Amino acid sequence: MVSGTRYFQNVWDTLKTTLVGMSITGKYLMRKPITVQYPDERMPIPDRYRGIHYLEQEKCINCLACARACPIDCIEMDAVRHGKELEWVxxxxxxxxxxxxxxxxxxxxxxxxxxxxxxxxVVEDRSELNHDLLSFKGMAVDARIRMREAEKKKAEKEAAKKAKAEAEAAAKAAEGEADDAAGGDA
Ligand code: SF4
Ligand code: SF4
Structure with a gap:
C-alpha cells in the first residue's frame, strides 16, 4: 500500500518529467526543419572534398604522369597524336x-x-564504375580545324617549292639552249 506522501510525490515526478520532456520538444517545434531531401537537395560540400575526378580534356597532353603516380593503376588512357594535336579514344x-x-x-x-x-x-553493375572522363572523343572541333589548316599550309608550301624547282629547272634548260645556239652561230 502506497502512503499518501509517496502517492503525491509520484504524481509530481510524473508531471515534472512530462513538462521537462515537452519543453525540449517545444524548443524544436519553432525551429526550421533541417532534413535534407537527398538527392533532390544536397548539403554544401567543402571545396577540398575528394570526390569523383574531372578532367580538363583540352589541356591534357597524354603524358601519363597521373597514371604512373596512381599506386593502384586505376587510370588508363588512349589517344592518337597528329602532330601537335591529340585524337582521344x-x-x-x-x-x-x-x-x-x-x-x-x-x-x-x-x-x-x-x-x-x-x-x-550508384550503379547496377560494377563494370559501370570504370568511368571515362573524356567529355569528347576523337578530336576537338577546333583541333580538327587547326590540323586541316596546318595540312593545307604544308601542301601549299610543298606545291610552291615544287613550282620553284620546276621554274629553276626550266630556266636552266633555257639557258643551256641559248648557250648552244650562241655556240652554233660562232
Ligand atoms: S595525362 Fe594525366 S598528368 Fe598528363 S596532362 Fe593529362 S591529366 Fe595531366
Ligand atoms: S587511387 Fe589512383 S586514381 Fe584514385 S585518387 Fe589515388 S592516384 Fe588518383
Missing amino acids: SFTLDYQKCMFCELCVYPCPKDCIHMGTEFAL
Missing part, C-alpha cells in the same frame, strides 16, 4: 579500385585533372 578511371588519395592530381604538369565534389557512385 579513352581516358578511364576505375572506381572499383580508386581510393580517392589524390596522388594522381599533383604530378599533372598541366593542372588538368582534379578531384571534384561529386560522390554518388
Whole structure:
C-alpha cells in the first residue's frame, strides 16, 4: 500500500518529467526543419572534398604522369597524336579500385585533372564504375580545324617549292639552249 506522501510525490515526478520532456520538444517545434531531401537537395560540400575526378580534356597532353603516380593503376588512357594535336579514344578511371588519395592530381604538369565534389557512385553493375572522363572523343572541333589548316599550309608550301624547282629547272634548260645556239652561230 502506497502512503499518501509517496502517492503525491509520484504524481509530481510524473508531471515534472512530462513538462521537462515537452519543453525540449517545444524548443524544436519553432525551429526550421533541417532534413535534407537527398538527392533532390544536397548539403554544401567543402571545396577540398575528394570526390569523383574531372578532367580538363583540352589541356591534357597524354603524358601519363597521373597514371604512373596512381599506386593502384586505376587510370588508363588512349589517344592518337597528329602532330601537335591529340585524337582521344579513352581516358578511364576505375572506381572499383580508386581510393580517392589524390596522388594522381599533383604530378599533372598541366593542372588538368582534379578531384571534384561529386560522390554518388550508384550503379547496377560494377563494370559501370570504370568511368571515362573524356567529355569528347576523337578530336576537338577546333583541333580538327587547326590540323586541316596546318595540312593545307604544308601542301601549299610543298606545291610552291615544287613550282620553284620546276621554274629553276626550266630556266636552266633555257639557258643551256641559248648557250648552244650562241655556240652554233660562232
Ligand atoms: S585518387 Fe589515388 S587511387 Fe584514385 S586514381 Fe588518383 S592516384 Fe589512383
Ligand atoms: S598528368 Fe595531366 S596532362 Fe598528363 S595525362 Fe594525366 S591529366 Fe593529362
